[in-house]
Amino acid sequence: MPSKTWCVQELLKVTTAYLKEKHVEAPRLNAEVLLAHQLDLDRVTLYLNFDQPLTEEELSGYRSLVKRRAAREPLQYITGVQEFWSLQMTVGPDVLIPRPETEILVEQALSLATETAAEKEDPLAIAELGTGCGAIAIVLARELTRVLIRATDVSQAALAVARHNARTHGVSDRIVFMKGDLWEPLKAGPWGFDLVVSNPPYVAASEMGDLPPEVRDHEPRRALDGGHEGMHFLKRIINGAPGFLNPGGWLVLEMAPHQMDRALELMDRSKAYDHKTRLKDYSGRYRVIQARKA
Numbered sequence: 622m623p624s625k626t627w628c629v630q631e632l633l634k635v636t637t638a639y640l641k642e643k644h645v646e647a648p649r650l651n652a653e654v655l656l657a658h659q660l661d662l663d664r665v666t667l668y669l670n671f672d673q674p675l676t677e678e679e680l681s682g683y684r685s686l687v688k689r690r691a692a693r694e695p696l697q698y699i700t701g702v703q704e705f706w707s708l709q710m711t712v713g714p715d716v717l718i719p720r721p722e723t724e725i726l727v728e729q730a731l732s733l734a735t736e737t738a739a740e741k742e743d744p745l746a747i748a749e750l751g752t753g754c755g756a757i758a759i760v761l762a763r764e765l766t767r768v769l770i771r772a773t774d775v776s777q778a779a780l781a782v783a784r785h786n787a788r789t790h791g792v793s794d795r796i797v798f799m800k801g802d803l804w805e806p807l808k809a810g811p812w813g814f815d816l817v818v819s820n821p822p823y824v825a826a827s828e829m830g831d832l833p834p835e836v837r838d839h840e841p842r843r844a845l846d847g848g849h850e851g852m853h854f855l856k857r858i859i860n861g862a863p864g865f866l867n868p869g870g871w872l873v874l875e876m877a878p879h880q881m882d883r884a885l886e887l888m889d890r891s892k893a894y895d896h897k898t899r900l901k902d903y904s905g906r907y908r909v910i911q912a913r914k915a
């Protein structure tokens with residue numbers, strides 16, 4: 622008996638119901654994105670081809686993508702991309718998928734960097750700690766042009782993805798990727814930075830198990846686990862930054878809303894910072910602290 626022929630519209634309907642049953646958020650959107658990916662179309666074109674029948678090969682390809690998503694693999698690892706600051710970033714299981722709330726960190730870093738650049742003859746010197754797929758460094762390099770960014774990560778595999786993204790977006794000459802533990806690679810030079818930016822791992826070790834399966838079971842633990850109260854890296858960055866910042870240079874950090882008080886306290890205790898400010902993300906939660914080296 623010949624197997625049933627499926628058209629786009631029917632297939633989307635059945636797949637949406639299936640993903641919903643598997644507790645995938647936004648099941649219809651997921652079904653569409655995966656089908657568009659399988660057929661190598663954009664979603665608008667998919668809509669224009671609602672009655673198009675699928676070949677056996679397309680159907681079996683789509684089924685295996687849907688199966689992965691139903692097992693709660695993140696959509697972005699299946700399609701291999703995440704948009705950040707309107708740029709397509711290649712992502713995969715070696716890197717954290719850049720989050721929309723991190724755009725506020727970038728926005729703030731950009732605004733401080735632009736002010737600093739106006740008062741400086743030499744190109745800006747920026748450090749990013751824990752660059753992952755490189756999203757933050759790449760946006761800064763594209764927007765600022767007269768800049769040299771040193772971006773570190775402990776994961777060689779993540780740095781390979783970041784280098785690829787930097788090439789794709791034409792900023793390889795403005796970013797030096799360096800492997801090592803946090804500040805370690807930056808000790809190689811007598812460099813002073815105008816800006817240090819980081820979205821470090823900040824999930825409390827005790828809360829790792831509560832994350833959604835997409836995050837908990839698929840994203841690199843090393844990118845998320847911030848140890849006791851999620852403060853391990855934040856503390857090392859706050860305490861270490863004054864040794865690397867130029868006088869008047871800025872530290873801009875992403876963290877969880879409940880970590881703000883502790884972070885400000887660490888900054889007070891170090892006596893190295895002034896102009897401490899916290900900023901909200903687009904969902905209205907405190908997400909970023911910026912402070913200036915006094």
Ligand code: SAM
Binds near residue numbers: 753754776804
């Ligand atoms: N900057 C990217 C972003 O915002 O999407 C990734 C941020 S992710 C939350 C944290 C990154 O820090 C991961 O890429 C992880 O590999 C890296 N990392 C973890 N421990 C590190 C360490 N000891 N030194 C440097 N980087 C580290």
Ligand code: GLN
Binds near residue numbers: 822823824836
């Ligand atoms: N916002 C991330 C999450 O919980 C955590 C990111 C981080 O640790 N830097 O999905």
